[in-house]
Amino acid sequence: xxxxxxxxxxxxxxxxxxxxxxxxxxxxxxxxxxxxxxxxxxxxxxxxxxxxxxxxxxxxxxxxxxxxxxxxxxxxxxxxxxxxxxxxxxxxxxxxxxxxxxxxxxxxxxxxxxxxxxxxxxxxxxxxxxxxxxxxxxxxxxxxxxxxxxxxxxxxxxxxxxxxxxxxxxxxxxxxxxxxxxxxxxxxxxxxxxxxxxxxxxxxxxxxxxxxxxxxxxxxxxxxxxxxxxxxxxxxxxxxxxxxxxxxxxxxxxxxxxxxxxxxxxxxxxxxxxxxxxxxxxxxxxxxxxxxxxxxxxxxxxxxxxxxxxxxxxxxxxxxxxxxxxxxxxxxxxxxxxxxxxxxxxxxxxxxxxxxxxxxxxxxxxxxxxxxxxxxxxxxxxxxxxxxxxxxxxxxxxxxxxxxxxxxxxxxxxxxxxxxxxxxxxxxxx
Amino acid sequence: xxxxxxxxxxxxxxxxxxxxxxxxxxxxxxxxxxxxxxxxxxxxxxxxxxxxxxxxxxxxxxxxxxxxxxxxxxxxxxxxxxxxxxxxxxxxxxxxxxxxxxxxxxxxxxxxxxxxxxxxxxxxxxxxxxxxxxxxxxxxxxxxxxxxxxxxxxxxxxxxxxxxxxxxxxxxxxxxxxxxxxxxxxxxxxxxxxxxxxxxxxxxxxxxxxxxxxxxxxxxxxxxxxxxxxxxxxxxxxxxxxxxxxxxxxxxxxxxxxxxxxxxxxxxxxxxxxxxxxxxxxxxxxxxxxxxxxxxxxxxxxxxxxxxxxxxxxxxxxxxxxxxxxxxxxxxxxxxxxxxxxxxxxxxxxxxxxxxxxxxxxxxxxxxxxxxxxxxxxxxxxxxxxxxxxxxxxxxxxxxxxxx
Numbered sequence: 029x030x031x032x033x034x035x036x037x038x039x040x041x042x043x044x045x046x047x048x049x050x051x052x053x054x055x056x057x058x059x060x061x062x063x064x065x066x067x068x069x070x071x072x073x074x075x076x077x078x079x080x081x082x083x084x085x086x087x088x089x090x091x092x093x094x095x096x097x098x099x100x101x102x103x104x105x106x107x108x109x110x111x112x113x114x115x116x117x118x119x120x121x122x123x124x125x126x127x128x129x130x131x132x133x134x135x136x137x138x139x140x141x142x143x144x145x146x147x148x149x150x151x152x153x154x155x156x157x158x159x160x161x162x163x164x165x166x167x168x169x170x171x172x173x174x175x176x177x178x179x180x181x182x183x184x185x186x187x188x189x190x191x192x193x194x195x196x197x198x199x200x201x202x203x204x205x206x207x208x209x210x211x212x213x214x215x216x217x218x219x220x221x222x223x224x225x226x227x228x229x230x231x232x233x234x235x236x237x238x239x240x241x242x243x244x245x246x247x248x249x250x251x252x253x254x255x256x257x258x259x260x261x262x263x264x265x266x267x268x269x270x271x272x273x274x275x276x277x278x279x280x281x282x283x284x285x286x287x288x289x290x291x292x293x294x295x296x297x298x299x300x301x302x303x304x305x306x307x308x309x310x311x312x313x314x315x316x317x318x319x320x321x322x323x324x325x326x327x328x329x330x331x332x333x334x335x336x337x338x339x340x341x342x343x344x345x346x347x348x349x350x351x352x353x354x355x356x357x358x359x360x361x362x363x364x365x366x367x368x369x370x371x372x373x374x375x376x377x378x379x380x381x382x383x384x385x386x387x388x389x390x391x392x393x394x395x396x397x398x399x400x401x402x403x404x405x406x407x408x409x410x411x412x413x414x415x416x417x418x419x420x421x422x423x424x425x426x427x428x429x430x431x432x433x434x435x436x437x438x439x440x441x442x443x444x445x446x447x448x449x450x451x452x453x454x455x456x457x458x
Numbered sequence: 459x460x461x462x463x464x465x466x467x468x469x470x471x472x473x474x475x476x477x478x479x480x481x482x483x484x485x486x487x488x489x490x491x492x493x494x495x496x497x498x499x500x501x502x503x504x505x506x507x508x509x510x511x512x513x514x515x516x517x518x519x520x521x522x523x524x525x526x527x528x529x530x531x532x533x534x535x536x537x538x539x540x541x542x543x544x545x546x547x548x549x550x551x552x553x554x555x556x557x558x559x560x561x562x563x564x565x566x567x568x569x570x571x572x573x574x575x576x577x578x579x580x581x582x583x584x585x586x587x588x589x590x591x592x593x594x595x596x597x598x599x600x601x602x603x604x605x606x607x608x609x610x611x612x613x614x615x616x617x618x619x620x621x622x623x624x625x626x627x628x629x630x631x632x633x634x635x636x637x638x639x640x641x642x643x644x645x646x647x648x649x650x651x652x653x654x655x656x657x658x659x660x661x662x663x664x665x666x667x668x669x670x671x672x673x674x675x676x677x678x679x680x681x682x683x684x685x686x687x688x689x690x691x692x693x694x695x696x697x698x699x700x701x702x703x704x705x706x707x708x709x710x711x712x713x714x715x716x717x718x719x720x721x722x723x724x725x726x727x728x729x730x731x732x733x734x735x736x737x738x739x740x741x742x743x744x745x746x747x748x749x750x751x752x753x754x755x756x757x758x759x760x761x762x763x764x765x766x767x768x769x770x771x772x773x774x775x776x777x778x779x780x781x782x783x784x785x786x787x788x789x790x791x792x793x794x795x796x797x798x799x800x801x802x803x804x805x806x807x808x809x810x811x812x813x814x815x816x817x818x819x820x821x822x823x824x825x826x827x828x829x830x831x832x833x834x835x836x837x838x839x840x841x842x843x844x845x846x847x848x849x850x851x852x853x854x855x856x857x858x859x860x861x862x
Binding site: 062063064066070073074077078080081279280281282283286292293295296297298299300301304305308309311312313314315316389393394396397399400407411422424428431432435436439440443 | 483486487490491494501504505507508509511574577578579580581582585591592594595596597598599600603604607611800801803804806807814818822828829832835836839840843844
């Protein structure tokens with residue numbers, strides 16, 4: 029091979045292998061230089077954070093690792109610990125059922141709310157994940173009746189009659205809706221009322237057919253009460269919120285102002301005043317002698333409260349739709365109810381789902397407020413029967429840590445779902 | 459073919475109330491109003507019958523009667539002989555106090571949290587994420603109770619400050635953290651103190667004048683005067699000089715242990731601190747998210763454009779990024795303030811005497827005037843909410859982008 033480099037002392041003809049980058053420009057060291065020690069401020073912040081984490085861990089870790097799980101009272105814990113740092117977690121094991129179900133729910137029936145809780149997941153799944161087969165929605169429809177029967181007990185005929193009323197109403201609605209939406213919904217409503225009215229007699233006659241031991245709702249307590257209030261109120265307030273939002277966007281002044289006043293009033297007052305209303309005032313407005321129990325009154329007030337907030341979220345969704353969607357619906361000759369059902373609401377609700385989920389999370393957290401009107405939800409159980417008992421007086425941190433973790437798990441789970449859903453739904457026009 | 463140019467004039471038929479879209483809305487509204495009126499009449503008649511059965515009437519005369527209970531945290535004079543009206547006013551002031559304190563603290567913590575969460579420092583941003591998620595996902599009531607437990611169960615009792623070798627001591631010899639409350643020094647004003655305040659007021663005005671002067675000079679000549687340190691000097695120096703020249707007319711009254719408790723200074727009850735801190739830290743987590751979203755909403759092009767004009771980083775922040783980010787941040791910030799005010803009604807869980815604790819709590823239980831008390835309570839919160847949202851609407855109008 030003739031050399032091209034004749035007359036030149038040295039020419040390199042092959043490339044040298046690349047040198048590795050300097051050690052402080054690769055791998056973990058580079059990462060640390062960029063993310064932890066970039067400049068004086070960053071270094072200072074890193075050192076301060078590490079110190080804070082160390083302080084926190086040095087307090088919490090021994091307390092958790094050294095925890096006592098099998099004592100019968102705080103005194104026993106103290107004896108076992110003998111002055112060492114350690115949590116008295118045995119309160120959780122000893123009062124586990126009270127924390128979850130309250131004091132008065134019959135102990136041999138705990139499997140019923142537990143089963144209702146487990147069944148909630150298959151019932152919610154088709155609603156939460158739209159790629160699941162739509163046939164699964166049947167389980168969602170059946171769930172409220174099954175859960176009611178499981179938790180409150182009594183004969184299975186009652187929830188079956190309720191279900192039959194809804195089915196009959198739906199069939200009548202389907203038959204009449206092609207004529208007009210108003211006729212359909214009115215006919216459906218009448219059918220349901222008739223079925224329930226007739227069914228009332230059957231239920232009375234067959235009170236012991238496939239009956240579970242009835243549990244009155246004043247016996248509900250613990251985290252179960254939070255779950256019941258949260259789930260029931262969110263599901264009830266959703267349709268109410270849609271109606272309020274549509275009313276507020278309506279062109280009919282009287283309807284609009286009724287809705288505006290309701291929404292602004294509810295949003296302007298704290299939930300706790302509404303719970304006071306449920307507790308002491310609402311009874312004055314009901315017919316003399318009627319005896320709603322407290323949990324039902326509370327459900328009514330929380331539902332009204334949540335519906336006002338959901339209405340505002342949905343109104344945001346309605347307002348965010350391009351004007352052309354409304355005009356297009358008009359121009360193909362759809363009337364108001366058709367336009368709303370077929371064109372506007374499906375899109376508006378899709379936009380508002382993340383907002384609605386946020387409302388659901390904050391509502392679920394707000395269910396702890398019922399402890400203020402002396403209902404024994406999780407917070408009420410801890411503050412009342414457990415911390416007031418002589419056995420566990422003074423076991424604050426273990427109990428509050430448990431309550432926080434329980435709420436954190438649920439709320440963080442829901443908000444992560446909401447963010448996932450937001451990414452799924454991001455089919456927008458960008 | 460003849461086209462009809464004028465619509466045929468029809469005589470009005472009754473069926474048009476249902477079939478003609480022009481009239482159908484009237485029918486619908488009429489029936490809605492009718493249902494509403496019937497509903498209200500039904501509830502009202504139930505109310506009248508129930509009240510008659512219980513031998514009650516609707517009357518606000520209870521507000522003039524002596525309350526007969528004590529309020530240990532108060533801003534104005536109040537004894538157990540004062541009227542329920544006075545107790546209510548004490549409660550209103552307490553609500554406003556804790557709401558103001560919590561809003562102020564939450565804003566500072568929230569901005570700090572939001573900025574730190576965007577920090578380049580991985581550890582700090584992750585820590586802030588943990589803070590935000592931990593506080594947003596646990597009910598505020600639990601946080602209030604946890605802070606209250608710290609204030610009452612962990613802090614030492616006043617008697618532990620006594621003796622030759624006390625097991626607890628005053629922080630900086632001035633502030634005593636006890637399980638009965640926090641005792642802080644209170645300022646005492648001699649008559650000359652008023653002049654110090656005048657000087658302070660004058661220096662604040664002078665700062666405004668100086669900044670205006672610096673700005674005008676910048677626009678006129680292009681030379682930039684320093685503003686921070688001169689403003690600081692104008693604020694501090696004359697006031698300090700006046701303070702010493704007038705012979706220290708403001709002194710501090712330190713809390714001293716007398717008998718079983720501290721006296722002197724101001725007492726801040728543990729319930730107030732619990733509510734204040736818990737509301738502040740909880741809401742700050744939400745504000746941090748708003749701040750973060752606001753800063754992220756400003757596109758990177760704005761920063762780069764400002765940099766290409768030759769602005770320095772802190773000027774980019776203050777002149778370009780912040781004014782735009784604030785437009786996004788402030789509306790949710792104000793609704794967080796509204797939330798703080800409404801959540802302050804949870805005071806009743808820790809025994810802080812806000813308006814829910816006085817009017818909706820003890821007054822209601824003592825007089826049995828549930829309807830009147832709760833109506834008044836709701837009107838109070840409604841008034842605050844509506845005025846804050848009115849302010850927000852004015853603000854939103856003033857900053858809304860002037861488009862086409």
